[in-house]
Structure formats: structure tokens, C-alpha cells
Amino acid sequence: MHRQPLASFYNELAAGGAWAAVMLALILLPSFASPSLALPTHFPRVACIPLGLFLLLCLQSACLTIVNPMAMHVAMIYSAAATCLTYAGFRLRNLAGLTAAAAVAVTAGALVSVAIQVVQAYLPPNAFMFDGWIDLRASSRLFANLAQPNHLATYLVWGLAGVLYLLDRRVLGRRSGWLLIILMTAGMVVTASRIAPVQVVLIGAVFGMLRWQRPAVLAGFSSRARKLRACALPLALGLIYLATYWSLGWLDRTILHLNLGGSGFERLATGDVSARQHLWRYGWRMFLSSPYLGGGWGSFPYWQYQHIDRLGPVVAATSAHNVLLDLLAQTGLLGFGVFVVGMARWTVRAKLHALTGKRAFWLCMLGTTFAHALLEYPLHYAYFLLPCAFVLGALDTRPLRWPSVRSAHALCALLLPPMLAGLLVSTSDMRKLEHLFGAPDLPVAFAHYREAPAILLNPYGTFAAAAGISVNSDHPEARLQLQRDALAVLPTSQVMTNYAVALALLGRDDEAMQNVHRLRLFEPENFRANFSLLLWRSYEAGGKLTQFIGKLLALQPEMESSASNRGASGEKKGE
Template sequence: MPVSAFRPQAWPLGVFLSAAVGFGAATLPSLLAYNLSPSPTYLNQALAFALWAMFALFTAPQRPGRGPWALWAAMAVLAAAALWSWGPGALPASLALSALATLFAAAVLVGAGAGARARPDAERLFVAFAWAWVVCGTLNIAIALVQVFAPSWADGAWLAASSVPGRAVGNLRQPNHLSSLLLWHCIAVLALLELGRLRRAWAAVLLALGVFAVVLTASRTGLVSVLLLAAWGLLDRRLSRAARLLLVAAPIAYALSWVGMAQWAELTQATFGGAQRLAEADVGGSRVAIWRDTLTLIAQQPWAGVGFGEFNLAWTLTPLPQRPVAFFDHTHNLPLQLAVELGLPLAAGVMGLLLWALWCSARAAWATPGGLGVAQRCALLMVLMIGLHSLLEYPLWYSYFLLPAAWAWGFALQADGRAAASQAALPSNTAPAAPPRPTDQAVPVYRPLVVAAAVVLAGAVFSVADYLRVASIFSSQLSQAPLAQRVASGQNSVFFAHHADYAAVTAGLPVADPARAFDRVVHYLLDARLMMAWAQSLAARGQTEAASHIAERLREFRKPDAEEFFAVCDAAAPASAASAASAPPAATLPRPFQCAPPAQVPNWRSFVRPGL
């Protein structure tokens, strides 16, 4: 891309370093294709924790003021809920500490965003932030093109191979995640156009490529988000005419790209993932089913909820004959997730705080004139975009979405100050005047934020070392020690001990206390292997009613890998009344526990132990 296509301005060293770290924070987590079991995305997330903490450090934020108070209050409520679910409740320490550390990092990035907005050179910092997402989007567009048009190039190490032919998934291996990254790219392109850092022709090209790549993901969430871009263009009259035209044209570009891909697939006999999505008989059925089940759980426990982090356990152990066959650990809807885990009163309070923060950021963004107003409105659109995604998925459970969204929200929340006054007379689509040079002046740094960001950075480094203790269980290349020794080491992990417990109970390793072997692991994600092992362990200790209940819940999932577990029921059933009459006395023995429902359906809470 020729340099003449852009309108660069000289950046002071501090802003340049912030831009460099921002490029890394936005791009590297989404580009990392390498992963280590048991989590396919943890290395990406650890990289995001470390790099966004460094971004907060390099932006040297000022005192954020009271602007983000509603966001911080919402996070404090969630932290209190996690502590309550851990202390008096049964949530394991590893899961509670992971949640608390993530909330702390998000709170730091909110403060860093607000503190960056309070700086005299706030607009330049946002330009660096926007360029980072343009670079991120451009690189992910290239990955999407390879995955769809040249899938043989994807080696799995540097470029992830798509698990769905004809559909782009990015190196994060999730089409909806790639779609959200691309839409942030589109918003950043419009921000740079409005701030005079990108020419119209290149803005049009980059936006069109971003929309085309969203088509390649075949993400329904992406389609809805493209419509949000058009709504922004229609409603925001402070944007330039060129920017509004580009935004309004986004759905047209989407439709043309879809038709073009369908024609290409027909002519070349290739696969277009979008056409396959349209042909699916159960479009959105599993998501609707999990929402229906969530409403059932809310109706059963409306006031206090099932407890922070306990949705999967409560949902799996509650009789729900029409449940979807996938194992869900999230409701795929943020308000429902809060309602089912926290209870309706507390969830309403958290949602009220989030909506108030959204309203305050919109009011601050629209009240700010000039380039800073453009920057704040674009930051707000990034928050709205990921918020829309959170109504259909759970992107905010991933640090590479949560932390930049937190920074952008903090930036949008900060009320206008002296930094914007000098630019009030400038049109929104022109570059600000050069001198005075605010970055040549001493900018007071808010030390508590800097210290907090350093803590997040140190925690990210520690978490990787902590994760490797567990990853060595699943990969002998990381450790040559015997499996039992690796599992024992992993069970002492601060953040990931539950993964080590999973390996212990599903591999049949000897455990010191069989009665407590499942106490931690069942709170993470119950799957077929874990449910079978848990039921067999309970039956071996004489708790056949509890074992039968777990088996009945497993039967509702209709999993092929559980067929052998239930095959004993077919073998135990007499072929006919005549064969039953002639059977030896042994045939009258009680049937295996997985072959009959329990006499009484226990409450799911009877399966958990407090104080883990």
C-alpha cells in the first residue's frame, strides 16, 4: 500500500511506542494459530492480557475521574458474586480466581481508556488504536481469503485450517470471532477517514474488503452488524458525506459479495459456506433451545440464580428433555447469562449500570466537538458492535475482545475537557492543527493505573507458566515425567487445576479421595466423558440414585460417544417375555444404574460441595 495513500503526521516517541504496542495487542492474539491443549485459545488470551496491559502502560493515562464509575460498579458487583459463589458457595478457587483476575484486568483497561482520553494528545492515541485495528483487519482478511480460496495453504501452524469447507474462521478458528474483528476493522477505517488519516479511495477499498471477508465467515451475527453500520451512517449526521455513503453502502456490498460468492461456487463447483448455512434445517435452533432452557432455570431460581459460574452445572443436571445436543457453558446472551447466574434483582442492577454507562458514553461522545468527538463516537460504536454480538454469543468471555472493548468504553465515557477545546472549531473530517505540541509537555501520569496495569502484565506472564503445568498433562513433549506426576503437579495450578482433575478422573488414575475427586472439575464443563466417569464413580460408592440421575441427563444429549455406556441396557433387557421366564436367576438382578431413571429427581445443588 503506497505511503501516499495515507495522510500521516509526525508522532512523538511516546505516541509512536503506544502505537507499536497497540498494533501488537490488536493483531498478535488474532494471528496466533499455535495452541496447546486443553484450551485452544488460552495462549491467544494470555497474549491479549499481556499486550493490552502494556498498551495501558505505554499510554501513560491521566486520572480517569468519575466517568467510568458505572462500569466499575457493575464489575464490582460481578466480582462480589464470584466471591460469594466461591466462599459460601461451591465454585472452585481456580475458576473464581480466573474470573476475578479477568474482571480486574477489564477494570484497569476501562480506567486506562478514560485516562488516555484525559490526555492532551488523546486524539493521537485513538488514531494509534484505530490503526491497530485496521492492520488487524487487513491481516485477518488475508487469512480469510486463504482459508476459502486456497485452503491447501493453511498448514495449521501459521495459518489455521478451516474446520468448515468454504467458510473463513481466522486463526482463532471461530467464524463469529473473525466477523467481530472485521467489523471493528470497518469502524476503525471510518474513524481514520473522518480524522483525516486515510484517503477516501483507500477507506472504500478497506471497508469493502472487510465486508467481503464478513461474507466469507457466513456469520449471521456479522450480517446484523453490517446493518448496524448502515444505521450509524443514517443516524449520525455529524459524519462527512463520504463516510455516511460508505456506511450506508455496506449492506449493498454485503449483498453483492454474497451473490458473487454463490455464483463463483456454482461455476467452479467449490464450496461456499454461506450457502450451506442457508441450507441448514436448524438455523439458530440450538441457540433458541438454550435460551428456552435458560428461561426455565430462571423461573425455577428467579431471586438468587444458580450462582456465578454455575450455569453449565445447573443446566446439565436439570431435567430438560428438549435440550440441544451440544454441551453449553454459556447462554449465548449476556442479559440471560446474568439473570440465570445472579438472579433477576442483581442482574437487573448490573444491566442497569451497563445501560447507564452506555448512555453516558453516548452523551459524552455526541457532546464533544471536532476530532475527539469522532474518536469517542467510533469507540462507542466498537462497544455497541461487541454488545450486539454478546446478545447472540459470548465474545466478552475472551480477553482479546473484552480488554479492547473495555479500553474503548472507558475512552468513550470520559467527558470532554481542555483537550477538545482547542479543536472545537475544526471540521470532524480534517486533521487538527499541528502546534501547539501537547506531547512535548509533561503529562501527569496516574500512578495507581500504571501499577495496576503492571500487575495485569505480571499476572499474564504468571498465568502462562501456570497453564504450562496443566498443558504438560496433555502433551508429553512438554514434560517427560509420568502422567500421574504431571497430573499431580497440574492439580496445584492456581488458575487451571480443574483441567488436571479432568485428566485424573477420565483417565482412571488413582485418586486419594474418590468422594472428592469430582468436586472441582464438574463446575467447569460437563461433557460425555466426565458425566460417564462421574456416574460410575458414584455407583461404585453405592450412590446409585445419583448415578442414575446423571446417566438420565447424559441420555438427553443423545451423544454417539455415550452409546457404549448405554449398550449394557440393551444387553440386560430380555428379548421377550418367554426368554425372561426361562432366564437363570442372575437375570433377575437389578439392572445397571444407567438403565433406569432414579426413583426421585434430585435438585442439582445436592451434587455440589461448598467451600472448595
């Protein structure tokens, strides 16, 4: 289920629970393990990356004013969990059957996701067990059991890598393997992900390189023929993607009528990529404003709100949609250096070993996720971050000399109980937030919520109240603080509208009008609707806002002029 306010919560909860079970098994393993199983070991050197980021987040908490403590605390928990999972991967790296089991798991999971896509395409919206999923009459992008279509596309690419590994090991027959490849490619096409074709060719190139490095497989061929056979796999996968795209488009237009028109190719050709460019520009400017320690983890949304007057229109977002810019903006050169230097050293160590089927599969998982992270932020989600941390540990070859084997094992044992407690607390928090967001009478529900608020996810409760409860003259200072806290979570139009009214109730009309200008820059295409909501909320607040309402009404001629200009521009484009 995908529920408000966190559509990915139950996916991340499942991922966190599964990896916590892995860690629990490793901690208990020495008490009943046979000598053939891996015993406790050192941390791998790649553990320095999540551990270094964890220490940096602690430093930020001590030195900076953190506008969104919840995001900081969640990032600390995820960094600690990633550190433990690099240890788990390093310890289990030589376990027989590990890679085959992982390949079977991601392949089976990808098939389940494709099956759910089919069900999702034909079920009505908000059907039983599908509460909160999209209505296909409004959108054609299927996301199955993940919260976003792009996330599903990357997971299906993982499944594709699993199929190629199983084909390489001859676990799957060729006919079965290529049938699975076509099914997963079809699932990718209907997500309309722009990065999916690149990811498909990437894993084809990795497994093609694997064939190139096996002379026995290509024995009897000339050098040129060997090169062509090595290139055959990425070309074949690319052609399958194109053929599947055209076939599904034809079927949808003639038989299915599911409004599946649209793909990553069409979105690249006709979609506006300026939104990403604006986010990247904000990330870069945020880095320049705080180059050493960064602006603080989780501060990107509020930094957008504060600087939109100077930097221009942008989409409200929690991230710069690029892992490198995110690190620069929110953790500065220190965090960026920890990540880049650590990954560079890990890459050098990885290149010292010959490419095998096992390493090809794991590298495909990492490479496709990193490619996705250059355009979005999949590593903010447990179901991508934790497996990648495990894989980094599994592919590392050098241990840290400190801490000792016993200390490393004890540290993971000490970190596991707080992580399990975090899972339980966040589950309880989510139940409270679901009730709050779905309440028919939000003011009454929020009053009950405040008696026993969420612990870890409380800012989302504040956000619900700030966005959904009208502002009036009762306790204006408290209501203003409520809106300000919600802006740190995400400056949406509802929150900014109520914030402007709260400022006006305190007689701060200039600040309120500045907020209206910022609202216009965040959502210029929806400003007419937001302006109407703002007027309605201002009238609803009572007669104290007569002067402020007059200033708002003075904006109407300018708003009508800009709307007509946009319409004329659209007509010219149509011509």
C-alpha cells in the first residue's frame, strides 16, 4: 500500500526489516554456525564511506542550526545501517550460493512487480489492497509495488541483471531467459522512465565484456568476430527495448486502450528537462553558500524557499536530484570528499580483480543505481541504499585494521537494537499519521494527535495541520510557528498560502506579500488556483485582513496579463 504522507513507507519498512533479519542472523551466527560458514571479521574499507557520513552528520548537528531534525535523524539511522551492511556483505562475500540466491530473488521480485503492473492497469483506483495507487485515467505511468515509476524501472533492471547472471550460469534455459527479459522490458517501458534504456544497455555492456574476457567461450573466432559477439548482447537488449516499446504502443492504441502512450523516449523528446536544471542550479548555489560543512542534511527545501526570490522559479523538492550535488549542497566538501575518495579507492581495488559472472551481477546493481542517482535520489530510500551497501561490502577486498574483529562484531550488535526500535517506533508513527491525513475533520483529529504525537515522524503531523487547517486570529504566533515548521518539510502551495495569511494576521503585510511572490515562483502554472485559495483563506480569516486583501486584489491585473502572455506563447508553439 502507498499511503499519505509517506508513499514509500511500507516498502522501506519491509526492506529495513529484511536487512535487520540478516544482521540479526550474522550476530547470532557464531553461537550455532558450522566451521564452513563465515566467522566474524573486520569492517571492509568501504565502510569508511557511510561511517564518515554518519560522523559528519553528528558534526553538523553540533555546529549548524538544523531546520529539519527529522531528516537529519533518519539520515543518521540510514548511515549507521549502511555501515553495518557493508560489514555483512564483506563477511558473507565468499558464501557459496549467495550470488545465485540474490539473482533468483531479484528476478522473482521483478516478475511479481510486472504481475502487479498488469493488475494495477485493470483494477479501478483505490481498490482493495491498492489504496493510494494512481488512477490510470489521469496518468499512464505504472509503478506497481514501488512508490515511483522510476524506482520500479531500476528494480526491473536489477531483475534483468539477475536473468543474465542465471543465463550465464546455465541455471535458466535460453528460451525461458529471453522470455523473462521481454517481460521485464515491457514492465520498464510502461514506467516511461528516461534512464531505463541507458541502464539496459549498461548491463548489456557489462555482461558483454564478461563474454569478451572468456576466450574459451569465443574460441575459434577471429579477433573482429569476438568483438562483434561481445557487442551483440547490449545491441540485442537495446533492440528488444525498442521492439517492446513499439509493440506495446500499437497494442494500446488498437486493443488495450489503457492510455499507455508515453515512454522514456517520448519524455526525452517532448518533456521539459528544465525542472532538473533548476534543481541542479539551486544545489550548486547552496554549496557555494556553505562550501565546507554544507547547509545541513534535510535543509534543501527550506533553502529553496529562502532563496527563490534571487534564484528564480523552481519546483519544491527535498533533494537536488543528483547524488553528487546533494552531497555538495547538504554536506559540503567534507561529505563530498568522503564519498568520492572512498568510492574512487573502492573502484581501484575492484579493478584489480578479473570480471566474473558474480562480479558482473553485483556491479550491474551498483552501476544502474548510481546512474539513476545522477537524475534523482534513489539512495534516500532503504530499498536501494541498504542492498547497495551490502554489495559494496561484498565486492570489497581489503579489511580495515581497526576496529578489531571482536569490536566490529560488538559494534554491529550494539547498533541493531536501536535500529529495530526505530522500525517499531516509525511503524507506530505512520499509523498515527495515516489517521491524521485521512481524518474528515482535521482540526479535531489534530487536537487528538497532539495528545500523543508521533516520535520520529512528528514533522509530518505538523505538515498535515499546517496544510489543511485554516488560519484564524486564535493564537496567531503559534499558528505562524506551525507554518514555519511545515515549510522546513516542504514548501507546498497549501503551506505557503496559510503562512501568508498567518503573517498578515500579525500585521506583517510586506512579509506576507513576499511569500505570495515566492508562491508564484514555485508554481507559476498553478498560481491562479493558488491565488483563489489565498483569497478565500484571507476572507475566511475575518475582517482584520482588509488591507492585505486589497493588496492581493491589486495583483489580479498583473496575473491576468501574465496568463494571457503564456496563452499567446502556447499558441505560437502550437503553430
